[in-house]
Amino acid sequence: MNLQWLAKLSWPALKHQAGRQLLALLAIALGVALGYAVHLLNTRALAEFGSAAATLNGKPDLVLRGSADGPLPEQAYAQAAALSGVALAAPVVEGVAQAVDAKGERFSLRVIGWDALQSGPLSPELLPTQGGSPLALLDPQRVSLNEAARRRLALAEGQVLTLRASAADDGAPHSLDFRTAGANAAPGGPLAVLDIAAAQQLLGKLGHVDRIDLRLEPGLAPQRWLAGAKLPPGSTAAPPPDENARLSDVTRAYRVNLGVLSLMAMFTGSFLVFAVMSLSVAQRLPQLALLGVLGMTARERAALVLSEGLLLGLLGSALGLLLGWGLAGLGLRLLGADLGLNGGGSAPPATLSWGMDQLPAAAVFAALGLAVSLASAALPALAVRRMAAAQVLKGLGGDRLQARMPAALGPALLVLGVALALLPPWATLPDVPLGAYAGMLCLLLGGIACVPALLKLAVGTLAAVHDSPLLLLARERARDQAGEASRALAGVLVALSLSVAMLVMVGSFRDSLDHWLTQMLPADLYLRSSLRVSSSPGPAQGAPLPPATLAALHDAAPDLIKRMTQQRSGNIVVDGAAEPVAMLAREGIDEARLPKASALAEGPGVPVYVNEAMRDALSLKPGQALTLRLAADGAPIAAHVRAVWRDYARQSPALMLPLGDYRRAGGDVHVTELYVWLAGGLTPADGVARLKATLPQPQDLEFAAADDLRGLSLRIFDRSFAVTHWLQAVALAIGLFGIAASQSAQVLARRKEFGLLLHLGFTRGGVMRLLALEAAVLSGVGALAGLALGLGLAAVLVFIVNPQSFHWSMDMSLPLARLATLLAAMFGAGVLATLAAARRAGLGDAVRAVREDW
Structure with missing residues (x-):
């Protein structure tokens, strides 16, 4: 069967269950969007910082500084300029001054003092681009402002700007008045460019400079020149620092942790997609079986289900990329071009621009969304491939759709997760706890694999305490259908355990910070x-x-x-x-x-x-x-x-x-x-x-x-961690939608079972009580398993991830009230979702439910 026929058969199925498929589509799109938006914002922040640093540092071959990290005497400039092989030497003075903005509030303004004729070729972005000329910077009473400073100060050309600064040696404050003379194109936070003499007087650095930028003669390698150069006394020379790489190293842990957190919705959404695909297959088993009897091979039936997952993945990934682009653009407009790095909101608004360099990242996130969708459709596709078409047409063979997991798989994954989490950090990435992340994934999968055994244990314990027909039926179903129940619970178990982990980690951090502030x-x-x-x-x-x-x-x-x-x-x-x-x-x-x-x-x-x-x-x-x-x-x-x-x-x-x-x-x-x-x-x-x-x-x-x-x-x-609460809410909502879809699939698949119970004397209320009991046991096991698993994940976050990533240890504390509310909400939502699915399935028509077996 070719792709055209697969598409023709898949599209009606997607249209018939548009509501549930839309939920799956949104789950994929939201996961892709959050991950892609975080990546775009992180990339833009690094690019903005790197651009600003490159502008302020200029483009010299070497930078001359004091060997004791202090200022250089002015005579070092003449000595450096006279060195053989030096084509250009430019002295620079740097500092911070205080200004009063248009609202009357004081703020810090970065100050660069330079000789425009010498430094202009090295830092052309600092030259006036409008309303002035390079010669204006030779006037010690003139100042050039970048866009961020002009927005903050709201000064017209030629207006007076008063700068106040403190000398580093004695802290004595003093003020100087300047007149604005044009604007420069320096990116980043507020910046003022002055003549070097005025900057020395303002910053209390008369007779000294902070650095001397050197440009060597063409063809002269910096390292080779350094080997034979006799530098001024008390100075050292080195290539300009790569501030972008430094910031990337410093913020790597934060960016990785935020990226992992943003993918939480995608991981949870995979279980919703699985639930939707399972429900779709359960509703169409007779049609799929009929296609098999009419000549469709088992491989083609599996390809049909996978094609639906492929279509969902393609649409969801495309929508996610567009949504992620929009979220990143909104973040830039709200935070400014520097994403709040300089504070004060003084950076001008920024927009994203598409380039071929962004194509690999977009392809990666699109591939992730597609992989999630295909992986979620793989098990239903395998079940359809294994089903006996003739038996399914007779209402039999439903057990072939279940895949049983080895009983030891869950405990083995839990032990593996603990072992991975305890691994030491990698030498090349000491601040990225890769072992801890792998361990948390194994703990999540191990917790899901342990649900069937926990469910059997819970129902068996209840049946041993109180013997009743409802408990007997629930115990037998738990014995035979525990794997199906664990798949129904997987999404909400992951969402709940991650929410518990983040809730405990954030609460522990906040309590530790509060105690630390009290001590400090x-x-x-x-x-x-x-x-x-x-x-x-x-x-x-x-x-x-x-x-x-x-x-x-x-x-x-x-x-x-x-x-x-x-x-x-x-x-x-x-x-x-x-x-x-x-x-x-x-x-x-x-x-x-x-x-x-x-x-x-x-x-x-x-x-x-x-x-x-x-x-x-x-x-x-x-x-x-x-x-x-x-x-x-x-x-x-x-x-x-x-x-x-x-x-x-x-x-x-x-x-x-x-x-x-x-x-x-x-x-x-x-x-x-x-x-x-x-x-x-x-x-x-x-x-x-x-x-x-x-x-x-x-x-x-x-x-x-x-x-x-x-x-x-x-x-x-609280503002810094507000995003974690939103991501928790999104993941938990996806998980609850997943359990609702899974319970709908189970109720639909059991209509004949319920019809038989009604024929045997059960009332509709009795069937509803049976479902309520099963849902209560399932949700209770899920809540307790999610709590235990979440506490284990929280321990990994508190005692391993945070110390490795941020070098912060903390004490673990439990927000009992919030945890109780979270568990109660999950338990109630699970029970209500099951009862609502049962009502929609129309359990009262007993004859119709079993007529296909006559």
Whole structure:
């Protein structure tokens, strides 16, 4: 039989059951759409960041920086430009300034100071594209803004822009006025391009530059030139960093986890497609059998069912790709071109553009949808191929449609799943728990395979406790049809177990975060500068608090401040680490309140508390010796790992050490954060009001109460995980539709059985009670199995996936009320779906139900 005849036979079947087929189609489309949309958004985010980084870094062959990751003296520029083989040398100053937007709100503005004549060939995107000229950037009173900054500031050409910045050395804030002179084409967040002299004055870097971009003479290889070049003293040269690759590495775990989560709907939807295909086959068994008697071979009957699955897969995948494209476009319009990476919503809206480079990803997701559909149709197709056509026409041979699984398969898959989940991470992908994902898949399949045995055990236990005809019939059916029941329950079991797992994981994370915030925020108020200073290379950091502010706080009345501790945030070099790590030098570390992930240990040198990311990156243990340096070429500082602490604020390595030890080792005396305990009777609001009236220049300070910070952090957490709740709801809804379709198929296939029971004396109410009992047992077993399986998956997520992916350990907690509500909803939906299917099947017509056997 050719494809044309298969299509002609398949299309009427799809039209006859359009409602159920539409559900299957939507399940495939939704799974493809979610996965494809997440992929598009992740790809666009990386591309946007890479484009912005390439623009800001320019296109030099080499970048000259200070060997201690600090600024270079200006004379290094003349020395670098005079080196043999250097065709172009361009000095650059980088920093962060504060501006006031059109709404009167302060925000951080990235600042680039350059020599337009030297840097223009290396960074043409920073040149004015409209309303100005390159020569305007030689005017120290002029500033060029990119699109994000212009949208945020809403300034016309020639208007005054006041920028406020803090010098990195003493934190003293000062302001300078500029006039807008054209726009540049730099992508990303708000950016201002200034003349290098103006940037040095604004950022407090007179006499210094942050980097020198070098372009070598044509044909000269950078590595070969470096081997023979004599660089200026105190400098190092290297190719420009691949920021796109760095961000890809840093965010890989997040992107993989979100991608796996987005495919949850597709995995659950496969069971709905299977249920729909099974129902379609069950309703058409006589017709398929008649085709077999009329000459259609078993292979052709199977091909007919598979062609229906193929058609569903093609239509669902195509619809899913279109829907995914639309969802990704909506996300870009809501979040902006940077997808919220820069915050503030200042990035201009973006749209997706199709290119041949996107074809492979679209083909992969389309193939996934098609594979799900074909795999879901495979078992019904196999059953149709194996059926005896003549017996089915007589109402016999229905048992041939069932495939029995070995009893040991379920336990074996569960054991395999646990073993895979406990595998160590791969050396090439240490932050992607591939073994854990494979283990979770085996646990899901093993749980489904264990349902027949659990169902038999449950019904047998009930029959042993109370003997009745209904329980006897339910027990015999469970003994003979347990495999069919497990297939009916598979979709909702997967959805329920995944929902339980995500519910427990998110709840555990939230509770652990709340407890961590309580431990890390012991004071009443927290104070820091609202200004930022450049930490090139690296993100901007909080500016030091001005000495006048510290003096005013120390002189504050005792009825205002009861106690105050200081903290210095910055970076520190650790021998063995590839890059400087984040540092918190804190006064008066309270080890009793510190959220420790290990026991305390003694050792020589300065006690250091490392976070879990640093422990994993350097394979550290409590008591192990460390060597710290305040700069790359600084003197070594002996230290030891006092303890490992939980750090939910970072995924990158960080350490904490006593402020006194940091200063005795040669660290500066700057303070970047203050912890303030108010005098008795003062509320945080009253304390902030009095401090603002006492301190000089309070507009340059940020005040936050502990409760406000805790509430803000938890709100951000809830927004971040809101997508998981939507994905859970989608997967659970698909699972419930699946059990409804499966129960409809079973009721339809059992009409003759019910008709016989009615002839033997059962009333219609008795048959309905039998169905209600079977549905209650099935749903109860499914709820309990889903709960147990979900808790096992949650344990994998909490104790394996999160520590490997994000280097965050947490305590497992159970949201009992939500779990009870979820199980009750699943149980009630399963019973109601079965009874509704029975009513639609018309069980009251006993004669019609069995007439085909006469």
